Amino acid sequence: MTDLARTPQQIGNLVRRVRKKRDLSQTQLADQAGVRQETISLIETGNPAARLETILAVLAALDLEFRIVARRKAGPADIEEIF
Amino acid sequence: MTDLARTPQQIGNLVRRVRKKRDLSQTQLADQAGVRQETISLIETGNPAARLETILAVLAALDLEFRIVARRKAGPADIEEIF
DNA sequence: TAGCAATATCGGATTTGGCGCATAAACAAA
DNA sequence: TTTGTTTATGCGCCAAATCCGATATTGCTA
Numbered sequence: 580m581t582d583l584a585r586t587p588q589q590i591g592n593l594v595r596r597v598r599k600k601r602d603l604s605q606t607q608l609a610d611q612a613g614v615r616q617e618t619i620s621l622i623e624t625g626n627p628a629a630r631l632e633t634i635l636a637v638l639a640a641l642d643l644e645f646r647i648v649a650r651r652k653a654g655p656a657d658i659e660e661i662f
Numbered sequence: 663m664t665d666l667a668r669t670p671q672q673i674g675n676l677v678r679r680v681r682k683k684r685d686l687s688q689t690q691l692a693d694q695a696g697v698r699q700e701t702i703s704l705i706e707t708g709n710p711a712a713r714l715e716t717i718l719a720v721l722a723a724l725d726l727e728f729r730i731v732a733r734r735k736a737g738p739a740d741i742e743e744i745f
Numbered sequence: 746t747a748g749c750a751a752t753a754t755c756g757g758a759t760t761t762g763g764c765g766c767a768t769a770a771a772c773a774a775a
Numbered sequence: 776t777t778t779g780t781t782t783a784t785g786c787g788c789c790a791a792a793t794c795c796g797a798t799a800t801t802g803c804t805a
């Protein structure tokens with residue numbers, strides 16, 4: 580699995596998707612990441628001003644991580660990320 | 663190029679590395695990203711509380727982007743990131 | 746070493762995250 | 776529909792990012 584993360588929305592969508600796939604509630608994920616349920620809610624709805632460290636903590640709690648790569652043209656497979 | 667970005671430090675180091683490779687000053691990068699030189703300085707030194715949108719803007723200005731992937735064991739090639 | 750460019754800091758102002766505490770609103774299941 | 780859960784909001788608070796305008800400091804080069 581490798582997902583494009585160019586906007587807070589894309590990141591939020593992915594977090595929600597993975598969280599649900601893991602059958603976790605926002606509260607459970609929040610506990611694991613050491614933040615509050617409110618914070619997870621904000622992140623999933625695409626909060627652009629979220630703290631970097633918070634995002635990193637949430638990703639780690641989901642066994643995910645960022646990788647930084649050269650920007651590419653968004654292919655067909657990425658289009659659905661918009662929705 | 664694909665770099666691990668688990669901590670603000672790793673992200674900051676990468677930003678600085680790429681910026682220099684592109685022969686840009688912090689001020690030039692700041693202009694392109696629509697932020698201030700001070701902000702670039704903070705990010706490069708690993709500011710953990712940087713805003714997500716700011717990081718994204720800086721990466722975009724460097725023609726980079728995040729990708730979210732399943733967490734893996736950090737290999738030998740990643741160790742140097744620590745320094 | 747001198748001098749200019751580049752980076753790190755500073756004070757004040759504004760804005761917002763995330764916390765604690767709490768609740769409303771939305772969902773899903775019985 | 777009714778109940779229990781999950782998610783979205785609200786208010787006050789503190790800390791800190793970022794902005795603006797400058798200035799120490801550091802670093803590189805001549």
